[in-house]
Amino acid sequence: AQSVSQxxxxxxxxxxxxxxxxxxxxxxxxxxxxxxxxxxxxxxxLLLKYFSGDPLVKGIKGFEAxxxxxxxSFNLRKPSVQWSDTAEYxxxxxLSGGYNKLIFGAGTRLAVxx
Amino acid sequence: xTAVSQTPKYLVTQMGNDKSIKCEQNLGHDTMYWYKQDSKKxxxxxxxxxxxxxxxxxxxxxxxxxxxxxxxxxxLHINSLELGDSAVYFCASSPRGQRNEQFxxxxxxxxxx
Numbered sequence: 229a230q231s232v233s234q235x236x237x238x239x240x241x242x243x244x245x246x247x248x249x250x251x252x253x254x255x256x257x258x259x260x261x262x263x264x265x266x267x268x269x270x271x272x273x274l275l276l277k278y279f280s281g282d283p284l285v286k287g288i289k290g291f292e293a294x295x296x297x298x299x300x301s302f303n304l305r306k307p308s309v310q311w312s313d314t315a316e317y318x319x320x321x322x323l324s325g326g327y328n329k330l331i332f333g334a335g336t337r338l339a340v341x342x
Numbered sequence: 343x344t345a346v347s348q349t350p351k352y353l354v355t356q357m358g359n360d361k362s363i364k365c366e367q368n369l370g371h372d373t374m375y376w377y378k379q380d381s382k383k384x385x386x387x388x389x390x391x392x393x394x395x396x397x398x399x400x401x402x403x404x405x406x407x408x409x410x411x412x413x414x415x416x417x418l419h420i421n422s423l424e425l426g427d428s429a430v431y432f433c434a435s436s437p438r439g440q441r442n443e444q445f446x447x448x449x450x451x452x453x454x455x
Contacts (some may be wrong), residue, residue: 260440260441262443264446270448271346271432271446271447271448271449272385272432272434272446273446274443274444277441277443279441316383318385322440322441324440325440327390327397327398327440328373328390328436328439328440328441328442328444329387329390329398330387330444331387332384332385332386334382334383334384335383335384335385337383
């Protein structure tokens with residue numbers, strides 16, 4: 229069965245530190261890739277998405293992600309985190325050619341200390 | 343102006359009861375979803391409707407029955423509630439087709455005692 233793995237369950241950083249959150253998926257076909265964020269007390273919202281083309285995609289709030297097909301990975305990065313980035317981050321995969329069904333990873337809880 | 347709304351926000355009930363959660367979207371989207379987020383924050387799709395037609399039905403107990411009276415509404419009815427049903431339930435909507443952002447509601451935290 230297809231699955232999405234986020235290996236970092238909890239990440240604690242100081243402000244201005246760099247961030248990289250890992251996401252790997254298990255599916256040999258074409259996929260559409262998403263990162264969603266859930267700020268404390270808020271609903272999930274889209275950070276960025278990748279379908280095709282340049283494997284380095286930029287999203288909102290200074291986030292970017294790189295798709296590496298050979299590694300089945302779509303890692304999220306931010307050069308310098310802020311306290312306001314404290315949130316839960318979810319990677320999601322949509323299998324191309326099927327219904328728009330998202331398979332989510334278990335999420336990574338990021339805490340940024342001032 | 344709320345895009346995807348859910349009611350109630352919190353729901354506490356006894357085992358064996360029947361309850362419903364309502365979802366409405368004012369984005370004009372054709373597709374709506376129900377997700378379950380367990381205590382470990384794992385988010386899993388339950389159902390998806392496309393213009394009132396069921397298109398995704400994951401391995402969910404048949405105690406869960408979605409109902410879509412029109413394409414702006416997707417309600418979730420749960421019969422004979424069990425302890426394991428305790429979770430946060432999220433409604434979402436999107437335009438029809440793939441590669442579209444899904445817009446999520448605020449969630450309904452269901453606690454079964």
